[in-house]
Amino acid sequence: MLKIADKTFRSRLFGGTGKFASAQVMKDALDASGSEMITVALRRVDLTNPDDDIMANLDRDKYWFLPNTSGARDAQEAIRLANLARAVGNINWLKLEVTPDPRTLLPDPIETLKATELLVKDGFIVLPYMNADPILSLRLQDVGAAAVMPLGSPIGTNQGVLTRFQVEIIIDQARVPVVVDAGLGAPSHAAAAMEMGADAVLVNTAIAVAGDPIRMARAFAQAVEAGRTAYESGLGAQDKQAAASSPEIGLDFLR
Amino acid sequence: MVIICNGKEQEVAEGSTLLQLLNQLQLAPDTVVVECDKKIISRDDYGGMMLSEGQNLELIRFVGGG
Numbered sequence: 487m488l489k490i491a492d493k494t495f496r497s498r499l500f501g502g503t504g505k506f507a508s509a510q511v512m513k514d515a516l517d518a519s520g521s522e523m524i525t526v527a528l529r530r531v532d533l534t535n536p537d538d539d540i541m542a543n544l545d546r547d548k549y550w551f552l553p554n555t556s557g558a559r560d561a562q563e564a565i566r567l568a569n570l571a572r573a574v575g576n577i578n579w580l581k582l583e584v585t586p587d588p589r590t591l592l593p594d595p596i597e598t599l600k601a602t603e604l605l606v607k608d609g610f611i612v613l614p615y616m617n618a619d620p621i622l623s624l625r626l627q628d629v630g631a632a633a634v635m636p637l638g639s640p641i642g643t644n645q646g647v648l649t650r651f652q653v654e655i656i657i658d659q660a661r662v663p664v665v666v667d668a669g670l671g672a673p674s675h676a677a678a679a680m681e682m683g684a685d686a687v688l689v690n691t692a693i694a695v696a697g698d699p700i701r702m703a704r705a706f707a708q709a710v711e712a713g714r715t716a717y718e719s720g721l722g723a724q725d726k727q728a729a730a731s732s733p734e735i736g737l738d739f740l741r
Numbered sequence: 742m743v744i745i746c747n748g749k750e751q752e753v754a755e756g757s758t759l760l761q762l763l764n765q766l767q768l769a770p771d772t773v774v775v776e777c778d779k780k781i782i783s784r785d786d787y788g789g790m791m792l793s794e795g796q797n798l799e800l801i802r803f804v805g806g807g
Contacts, residue, residue, distance in 0.1 A: 502805075502806065502807030503805040503806060503807070504804075504805040504806045504807045505805070505807075506805060512805065525806055525807055526803040526804065526805065526806055527803070527804050527805065527806025527807075528801050528802070528803060528804070528806075529801065529802070529804045530747045530748075530799065530800065530801060531747065531766075531768060531773055531800040531801065531802050533746070533747060533749075533766055533800070536766055536767040536768050537767070539769070539772045539802060539803075540802075540803050540804055540805055541772060541802075541803055542772070551803075553803065554806050554807070556806050556807070566779075569781060570774050570776070570781065570801050571803075573774040573781045573783075573784075574772075574773065574774035574801065574802060574803060575803060641807070642807075668807075688807070690806075690807030691807065
């Protein structure tokens with residue numbers, strides 16, 4: 487079981503709710519993913535479409551909601567969004583995202599650290615989205631992050647875990663759960679992160695834009711489970727030199 | 742009178758409350774959060790909050806996101 491703050495989760499696959507073709511596809515894909523924690527964003531109400539409410543499609547007893555601060559470009563904007571999330575949903579959990587550059591959507595480490603510290607003091611359970619920087623990870627934990635969410639590759643790029651070397655160090659040093667977030671484009675990417683010892687992964691784009699999002703959600707769930715089981719089972723060490731799997735003795739009769 | 746609602750001018754009757762505005766916009770009050778001049782309004786106050794000319798309201802809700 488995965489424990490973050492005082493909550494336990496059976497599923498180590500966290501789902502996103504963006505980019506789905508319809509509310510029904512989103513609902514079915516999340517169901518197939520087995521996810522128990524899902525992210526949502528905050529935006530202005532579309533006044534021409536007042537009934538368009540994502541929460542009407544999602545069961546709050548089934549899912550633990552993790553509002554994000556996507557769109558925030560500095561700590562101040564993120565804190566404003568955090569307070570809005572708390573007010574609209576009575577939720578004090580937060581995926582903290584501070585991404586000043588819309589081209590890369592890479593997180594600002596300084597503003598993220600600043601906002602994490604202030605929000606933790608204000609009673610939020612903060613899961614910061616961060617670049618895969620082991621030192622920053624330690625600093626975020628020092629100020630009270632409930633988990634850290636290093637990126638595999640930039641948001642929405644489907645490139646997998648390009649930050650492997652750093653994520654391994656982050657996992658090695660972590661005192662809180664490590665959730666690899668962003669850029670996981672295929673089930674094999676999620677499995678790789680889990681085999682490395684990540685506590686969970688967050689996947690949105692790869693499921694939402696798949697040809698069949700519902701089956702893809704299932705594939706990710708299987709990959710996450712396989713990767714976790716492999717990690718817990720202890721992977722064999724890698725070697726540069728070949729080592730025969732069949733016995734080397736008992737070949738005398740051949741020559 | 743006119744207020745600013747999500748960046749656009751919105752006509753409301755004199756003496757309207759915030760709750761009446763939400764009803765006018767067909768928005769269920771428990772699905773939105775309202776900021777008035779950048780201050781969050783508690784849901785308990787929607788019924789008692791009188792709107793005034795030129796106020797800047799932001800109506801925010803959860804949407805899909807990753």
